Amino acid sequence: MGQLSNKSVFIIADNVCSPLGRTTAENFDKLKNGISGVQQHHRADLSNAPIAASLFNGNEVLIPGADTYTKFEQLLVASIAEALSQIKVQVDDPKTGLIISSTKGNISLLGTEENNEELQKRISLNTSAQLVARLFGFVSQPVIISNACISGVMAIVTGMRMIQSGEYNQVVVTGADVISKFVVSGFQSFQALSAERCKPFDKNRAGLNLGEGAATIILSGDEKYNGNIRVTGGGISNDANHISGPSRTGQELADAITKALSNAGVKSTDIDLISAHGTATPYNDEMEAKAITLAGIQHTPVNGLKAFYGHTLGAAGLIETVLAKQCMVQNTLLPTLGFEETGTAPLNITSAISDAEIKHCVKTASGFGGCNGALVLSK
Structure with missing residues (x-):
């Protein structure tokens, strides 16, 4: 390319x-x-x-x-x-x-x-x-x-x-x-x-x-197609840490998020929704919460959709991005099903459906081998 x-x-x-x-x-x-x-x-x-x-x-x-x-x-x-x-x-x-x-x-x-x-x-x-x-x-x-x-x-x-x-x-x-x-x-x-x-x-x-x-x-x-939702930025990184355990600091996913924001030309304060990877494993969720905090978007509403779909592996990032785009079109925040009490570094987890103007969204993902990805959707 x-x-x-x-x-x-x-x-x-x-x-x-x-x-x-x-x-x-x-x-x-x-x-x-x-x-x-x-x-x-x-x-x-x-x-x-x-x-x-x-x-x-x-x-x-x-x-x-x-x-x-x-x-x-x-x-x-x-x-x-x-x-x-x-x-x-x-x-x-x-x-x-x-x-x-x-x-x-x-x-x-x-x-x-x-x-x-x-x-x-x-x-x-x-x-x-x-x-x-x-x-x-x-x-x-x-x-x-x-x-x-x-x-x-x-x-x-x-x-x-x-x-x-x-x-x-x-x-x-x-x-x-x-x-x-x-x-x-x-x-x-x-x-x-x-x-x-x-x-x-x-x-x-x-x-x-x-x-x-x-x-x-x-x-x-x-x-x-100027009126449509755009994919405006993306970032990929790797922990270089462990074949199955995620980074303990979250720095590398934070780097991918920061790269995606820079690529999209938006600031951390511009983000209105984070569609998280949210596997519900003890280590992934904690790492992701730390990464979101390091990237300066910890106050943004976060949803995780895997209690609806399970982890669909190679389809997960696509399914969740399509639904994040739909949240933007309908100005709707979806709930994180089953969430009751924060068990990670503090995040603004959505627990109920609500209306919100969503101009920019970050979608995150992490996987075995220490890989991390983030993209930005924009109106």
Whole structure:
């Protein structure tokens, strides 16, 4: 990529596809009514013990007649198709990009299929990306972002930079993850899962819930979308600290936030909403609270949506950014479900739905390997 310009990057269409609904509007309506997708599940194919998670029904048809596509790919296709139905985008233009974000992709096939050369190719994220690109008729080479739990946020920041580089006019950014025994056992080995619905930033938080879902954001540099919400800044950093434990100071996530604010040309006092990563694990929430404080935005209303969706891994940053954008459009602060008493460095956690003018929003994310991401949305 060449020199980045200050070109405006607009969100021109979006979708959230989750157990709560197949469109952004359906999902936002459920959130406003305090309805969570996280339920207790007794699924031997996922875990020997019951788990609290947000899952699609096992027999749910995401794309009729799409037997050749895995559940992960069907989620991507369903989300992209719904977003594209909202606006005319020339996908066969070389200046239309496609970014796919996921942490696990088709990894669950390792548990159900014979491990051979064909399977190795099938579980490659590149295979899924090419399938999806061909289905819709994209001609540009798909970009894959798989950087733990910041993948979704990083994908949006990458899409913004692709447009600002002048190499692309519009970019379709999509992401999805499905939950398998492989994923569940990994988080169980860390003792990171809560047996009940998670409580981000709460004193009695006991760990995270997992979730399935997909989301799509279509970005454009065309000034005819001047009235739309913009992606104005982004920052990525790494703790260089520990493979699974977050920074104890929060300085590195704070650096990503500060970088995103500078990139967006806004001050800390301009931010009206923080859509936090908020996994509800003891260490992540404390680190994030410290980072928000170090970045000077600790008085800004903060919400965490993982008690509604669980942690949707590579889709989380996308789902939560779409809903943050919807908060801005509707001038609404969503509650942090289950939050009662602060259990971290002091933050202004939203505990009830309320009206508020939201001109600028920060979305944060952190993940294994010490990665951190932040982006700014602006009216």
